[in-house]
Amino acid sequence: RKPRTVLLTGAAGGVGTLMRKLLPDYGYQLRLLDLVPVDGAPDAIVADLADREALRKAVRGVDAVIHLAGISLESTFEKVLAANVTGLHHLYEAAREEGVRRIVFASSNHAVGFTPRPRGDDPLVPVETPRRPDSFYGLSKCFGEDLAQLYWDLHEVETVSVRVGSCFPEPTSVRMLSMWLSPADCARLLHSALTAENVGHTVVYGSSANTRLWWDLSSARAIGYEPQDDSERFAERLIAEKGVPGEGDPDDLYLGGRFCTDPPRWPH
Ligand code: NAI
Numbered sequence: 392r393k394p395r396t397v398l399l400t401g402a403a404g405g406v407g408t409l410m411r412k413l414l415p416d417y418g419y420q421l422r423l424l425d426l427v428p429v430d431g432a433p434d435a436i437v438a439d440l441a442d443r444e445a446l447r448k449a450v451r452g453v454d455a456v457i458h459l460a461g462i463s464l465e466s467t468f469e470k471v472l473a474a475n476v477t478g479l480h481h482l483y484e485a486a487r488e489e490g491v492r493r494i495v496f497a498s499s500n501h502a503v504g505f506t507p508r509p510r511g512d513d514p515l516v517p518v519e520t521p522r523r524p525d526s527f528y529g530l531s532k533c534f535g536e537d538l539a540q541l542y543w544d545l546h547e548v549e550t551v552s553v554r555v556g557s558c559f560p561e562p563t564s565v566r567m568l569s570m571w572l573s574p575a576d577c578a579r580l581l582h583s584a585l586t587a588e589n590v591g592h593t594v595v596y597g598s599s600a601n602t603r604l605w606w607d608l609s610s611a612r613a614i615g616y617e618p619q620d621d622s623e624r625f626a627e628r629l630i631a632e633k634g635v636p637g638e639g640d641p642d643d644l645y646l647g648g649r650f651c652t653d654p655p656r657w658p659h
C-alpha cells in the first residue's frame with residue numbers, strides 16, 4: 392500500500408516548506424493547501440480550514456493527507472478553537488465523505504508538555520504517558536488525537552498522530568537538543584506514517600535519534616521509522632552560546648519547556 396497523491400496542508404509554513412522540498416523524492420505527488428499563498432507554487436489551494444466545501448474539494452481524489460495547517464503556537468482560545476478544533480473536524484469530515492483513508496496529523500510535544508523530563512536513570516517518556524497539555528494549543532492537539540481515534544473507530548479513517556518535537560533546520564536551544572526532529576528525519580517519519588500497514592490510530596513521538604532524547608521512539612520505529620540524525624553535533628556550540636538551563640528553568644523541568652510558563656499568560 393503506497394499512497395501516491397498526498398494533500399499537504401500548511402504548505403506555506405515552516406515544516407510545510409521543508410517537506411514540500413523533501414517528500415517528492417519519496418515518489419509523492421503533492422497537492423498543497425494553505426490559508427496564504429505558497430511561495431513558488433501558483434497551483435496551491437488557498438483556503439481556510441473554516442471552509443468545508445473547499446476542504447472537500449481539496450481532498451477529492453488524494454490517497455492521503457498530511458495535516459500541518461493550523462495554529463502552531465499558543466494563541467487565544469478562540470483562534471485555537473477555530474483552526475485546530477473546528478478546522479480539524481472539517482478536514483476529517485471531508486476525508487470521510489471523499490473516502491480518504493489515511494491522515495498523518497501533526498500533533499505536538501505540547502500535548503504532553505507538563506510531563507517532567509526524565510533525569511538520570513528515569514525511563515524515557517512512553518507514548519502512553521497521561522496527556523498533560525501546557526497551553527490551549529497543546530490542548531487542541533490532545534483533542535486532535537482523540538478525534539483521530541474516533542474517526543478510526545467509527546469510520547475506518549486511519550491516522551498516525553505525530554507528536555512533533557522541534558522540527559527546524561537546526562536546534563536553536565539546549566532543550567531542542569532533546570526535542571529536535573531534523574527535516575530529513577521528518578520526511579522519513581512522514582513516509583513511514585503514510586506507508587505503514589494497519590496503523591488504525593497510532594501515536595508516535597517525532598524526534599531524531601538524539602543522544603539527549605527524552606521520549607521513547609519505539610512506536611515510531613514500529614511503523615518503520617529509522618532516524619538517521621542526532622542533534623549532538625550542535626551541542627557544544629549551543630551550550631557555549633546559551634548555557635545549560637538552570638535549576639527551576641521550565642526548559643529543564645518539562646517536555647514543553649517555556650510553553651509551561653511563558654506569555655501569553657492567562658486568562659486570554
Ligand atoms: P507554521 O505556523 O509555520 O505553519 C502552519 C501553517 O498553517 C501556516 O502556513 C498557516 O498559514 C497555516 N494555517 C493556519 N491556520 C490555517 C487555517 N485556518 N486554514 C488553513 N491554513 C492555516 O507551523 P509549523 O512549524 O510549520 O508546524 C506545522 C504543524 O506541525 C503545525 O500543526 C504545528 O502545530 C505542528 N508542530 C510543529 C512543530 C515544529 O517544531 N515546527 C512542533 C510540534 C508540532
Ligand code: 15L
Binds near residue numbers: 500555557567570
Ligand atoms: C511546537 O509545537 C511549535 O509548533 C513549534 O513552533 C515549536 O515551538 C515546538 O513545538 C517546540 O516545542 O520546540
